[in-house]
Amino acid sequence: MKLPQMGPAFLVTAAFIGPGTVISASLAGANFGFSLLWALLFSVIATIILQEMASRLGIVTQEGxxxxxxxxxxNKLLKVIALILTVSAIVIGxxxxxxxxxxxxSLGLTGIFSDIKLFSHISIWPLLIGILAFVILIMGSYKLIERALMVLVGLMSFAFIATFIISEPDLKSFFSGLFIPSIPSGASLTVxxxxxxxxxxxxLFLHSSSVSKKWHSPKYLNEAKKDLYFSIPLGGLISIAIVSTAASAFFGKNISINNAADLAPALKPIFGDFSSIFIAVGxxxxxxSSAITAPLAAAFALTGILNLSKDLNSYSFKLIWLSILLIGVIVSSLGYKPISIIWFAQIANGILLPLVSIFLLWIMNTDKLGEYKNNKLQNILGGIVVMITLLLSTRSLMSAFGML
Structure with missing residues (x-):
């Protein structure tokens, strides 16, 4: 079977399989075993439904x-509200x-090479990672970014899936957790x-804009779907592998896992240096990969909503992604744990997700898309995803405000 040509959906996979996913998946497996795998299966299906709409929108309209x-x-008021919410959430988030x-x-590099300090207390890794991301983005080549992310996602896939195989998971518990939804006591926030x-x-902004740069006619919709149906499940498989590895190694064994930093060294006595290196590479x-796609996504989203040039080489596009990159490098170099900022980002994300999903669903039913607008099934599936994201976002917002 011929594999589909890797495309914009790979950027989506690279974006959502970041350290936040590694942390969440590790904690889910360590604290609740295989029982929350169904949440990842739902996530993959929901992502495919929404990203297919975003992809179709970008190819048909040639706009993000x-x-x-x-x-x-x-309506001017609606436009201002949408602009303020989108800009603030994207910049802050x-x-x-x-x-x-x-x-x-940086944690991955520390696991391989150990930490190297500047001025006795500032790690050198955030600066070097920022420079690497800058070099890839400043080249202004979509194909270069796409190929760099293909390599990184390939490394990540190999690292986490290989570690999953080494961990020899209980297959009965694995498939039970994957297909039978349950929420153990205290697991709702983890879900x-x-x-x-x-x-x-x-x-959704990243995918709709990037497909319009790669494909310029609706005749490529099937090619875009093949890209989507391969790349997103691959990302889900990586997440499932992380949960399963943590479940096999830590669940029920009284080993404390508080964050991703505990994952690599905790595996060392169980699987040796080989597995520890896999985790570090992952x-x-x-x-x-997420450090490249997050600034890129912000630039695509803001240039579109603010009516600026979305050419990768334009000054406005570069200024936006550079601002996001600098924020990340500065905050990560200070050695702080930006918990309050991340909680604020979660609030912004909670507001933005259902809002953007509703906008997307609405636009996908306009005459602008002609014969390519949503059919009845797509609207039903999209509506279900919007309702669930709205409920989850409300729960997330309530939790976030409770922590402030």
Missing amino acids: LGENIRLACK NGAYQSGNILGA IALIGTTVVPYN LFSAGI
Whole structure:
């Protein structure tokens, strides 16, 4: 069977498999075993439903979701509200998540080479990772970015799936957790985290804009679908592998796992240096791939909503992604744990996800798409995803405000 040509959906996979996903998936497996795998299966299906719409929108209209939201909002008040919410959520959310991406990649390098300090207390890795992301983005070549992410996602896939195989999971518990939904006591926030790190609103902007750069006619819709149906499940498989590895290694064994930093050293006595290196490579690949796509997604989204040039070489496009990248490098280099910023990003994400999903569903039913607008089944599936994301976002917002 011929594999589909890798395309824009690979950027989506690279974006949602970041350190946040690694942390959430590790904690889910360590604390609840295989019982929450169904949440990842739902996340993959929901992501495919929404990203297919975003992809179709970008190819048919040759405009990203940002442009389509701006053009669809004829009412001035609605346009201002949409603009303020989108801009604030993307800038704050991507800036906060970018620091986590860089810290995650730094953790991976520390696991391989140990930490190297500048000025006695500042790690050198965030700066080097920021420079690497800058070099890839400043080249201004979509194909270069796409190929770099293919390599990183390939490394990440190999690292986490190989570690999953080494861990020899209980297959009965694995398939039970994957297909039989259950929420153990105290697991509701973990379910929200697993879904929230997979169904990411800025990926809708990233995907709709990137497909319009690669494919210029509706005749390529099937090619875009093949790209989507291969890349998104691959990302889900990586997440499932992380949960299963943590479940096999830590669940029920009284080993404390608080964050991704505990994952690599905790595996060392069980699987040896070989598995520890796999985890470190996976963390680095997850961090650096998301560190490239988060600024890129912010630039696509904001240039579209603000009616600026979305050419990768334009000054406005470069200024936006550079701002997000600098925020991430500075925050991650200070050595702080930006918990309050990440909680604020979660609030922004909670507001943005159902909002963007509703806008997307609305636009996909306009006459602008002609014969390519949503059919009845697509609307039903999209409506179900919107309702669930709205419920989850409300729960997430309530939790976030309770923590402030």
